[in-house]
Amino acid sequence: MTSPLPFEIWWKILEYLPSDACVIRLRTVNRLFLEIARTLRYRNLSINKYDVQTEHLLRGISSISLGHHIQSLCIRPWAISSASHIDGPVGHILSAFDLVRSFFDSDYPGRKAKNLVQIQMHEQIQLVSQTTKDLENVREYTVDWDVNESSCVQLFTAFLILPNISPLGPTLTKLTVRVPTDRLVCLATLCLPALEELNIDLVTLSLPEEYIDECLHHVIVFINNHGQNLRSLSISSDDLSQNLNLSTFFRSLSISPFLRLHSFTLSIPYDGCHLPEKTNGADCLRSFLEQSRSLRHLKLSSYPRAPYPDLSLISTSPSKTPGGYWIQRALEAPDLANALTSLTSLELAIRPLLSDLTPSLAFICAVAHQLESLVLTDEFLTPDEVRRVVDALASAPACSSLVHLTISLQYLSTSILNLFASRLGHLESLKLTFSAVKASSHPDEKKREISVKCESVGSIFFSP
Known part of the structure; x- marks a missing residue:
């Protein structure tokens, strides 16, 4: 009898299959295939509604011990219906009883609907909680919110x-949160000793600024409590947050240093x-960054502005649009x-509102000697502005550390490609x-020059 193939070899064989779905369909081949198929099927569990299929899935995970396969859990809360689901003769009798009672008590339908919602909510929370008791290997946890849908x-x-x-608590290394603002207070109660990555998407809608600051205080407490282990922090917000002011937030975070924070991302409206x-x-943001001296990756980006029919309509005067x-x-x-002596990766929205490049280029020039990756997003740069960027990078001592560059151009030409190849080869x-x-x-000459001039660059990706 031949000895069974090692587990590692089976995994190597599976790499040649076109998709995870193929592996799952082959789960009946042998016991190893079954375990691998279960790992692929259940490693990312997403719950974004509650129906019969969801209930069967959660009960199945608990009943046949599938929880150890789950490594990522994403929950997007849903709306809970107040409708009764009792069918048949019993349901008809209860409906008639409710109709008669509503004649004598006008508040009865509302009380019953509220009671049904509470009962269903309790049952659904209990089932999800019971299922998570079997999840011992979850590393990533997300609580998401679809603002366009009603949720409980x-x-x-x-x-x-x-x-x-x-x-979940002892094993989580990544937490992603997008929830109603008043729910952020729950974060202060959490203890996640292994947490390394935190992503918070703020959606404050039309809440008053003072109330938002009170809720953000609990986020600050949570971040400070986990600052010793936190490696990555991402804060984002968009124009749905009408009265959000992050000044106090970053001013509070800048009080204590984040010695192990390696990555920071901030995305706000343009x-x-x-x-x-x-x-x-x-200034508050800069104070926080100066306290994060171990940063290796810094990303400051802006959500796109509404398209303008004429770029000349955008003000470039700091006095008119200082923000x-x-x-x-x-x-x-x-x-x-x-302060950022460890910075090796930088991603910037280079010129929101067609602003002056000088401050950004001065910073790029100051850290160019240590950068390995530079990504410049937002507006398309003119040829003269591209040359200024290249000058800032090429003038730095030992600038050969830069190996990855992403940039947006107004147009592509052989002279620009030649500039990259000659100065940043x-x-x-x-x-x-x-x-x-x-x-x-000479159209034919253009193609020839592109291939010749850029042969010193390892790879080029064009995105017209």
Whole structure:
């Protein structure tokens, strides 16, 4: 009798199958295939509604011990119906009884509907909680919110505190949260000793600023409680948050250093409304960054502005749109570059509102000697602006450390490609996004020059 193949060899064989679905269909081949298929099927568990299929799935995970396969759990709370689901003669009798009783008690239908919602909510929370007791290997946990759909707010509370009452807490290394603002208070109660990555998407809608600050205080407490282990922090918000001001948030976070924070991402609307100048928002952000001296990756991005029919309609005067210069204001102090001595990866929205490149280029020039990757997003740069970027990178001593560059161009031409190849020939990858290709007097010559001039660059990705 031949000896069975080792588990590692089976995994190697499965790499040649076109998709995970093929592996799952082959689960009956042998016991190893079954275990591998279960791992692929259940490693990412998403619960975004509650119906008969969801109930069967959750009960099945508990009944046949599938919980150890789950490594990522995402829950998006749903709406709970107040309708009764009793069919047949019994259901008809109860409906008639309710109709008669409503004649004598006008408040009865409302009380019954509310009671049914509470009963169903309790049952659904209990089933989810019971299922999570078997999840011993979950590393990533997400509580999400679809603002465009109605959701039961009590479910957010129940699912946010799940790590405290289940095996999730000790194993979680990544937490992603997008919840109603008042539910953020639940974060302060969590204890996640292994947490390394935190992603928070703020959606405050039209809540008043004072109330938002009170809720964000609990987020600050949570971040500070886990600051010793936190490696990655991402904060994002969009224009759905009308009265959000992150100045106090970053001012509070800058009190204590984050010695192990390696990655930080901030994404807010292009006009900088969430870091207003009147509360020194950019200065507060810079103070936080200066306290994060171990940062290796920094990303400051802006959500796209509404399209303008004419770019000349966009104000470029700082006095008219000061908030739109939040990135430049945060980077303009030389002390920041001196503090971020470990920075190797930088991603910037280079010029929201067609703003002046000088502050951003000064920061890039100051850290260019240590950068391995640079990504410049937002507006398309003119050829002159591209040259200024290349000058800032090429003028740095030992700039050969830069191996990845991503940049957006107004148009692609052989002269621009020649510029990259001659000044930054040590690049391993170059990704260019452009809106047009500049015509050449000799079309055939253009293609030949592109292939010749850029042969020193490892790889080029074009995104027209």
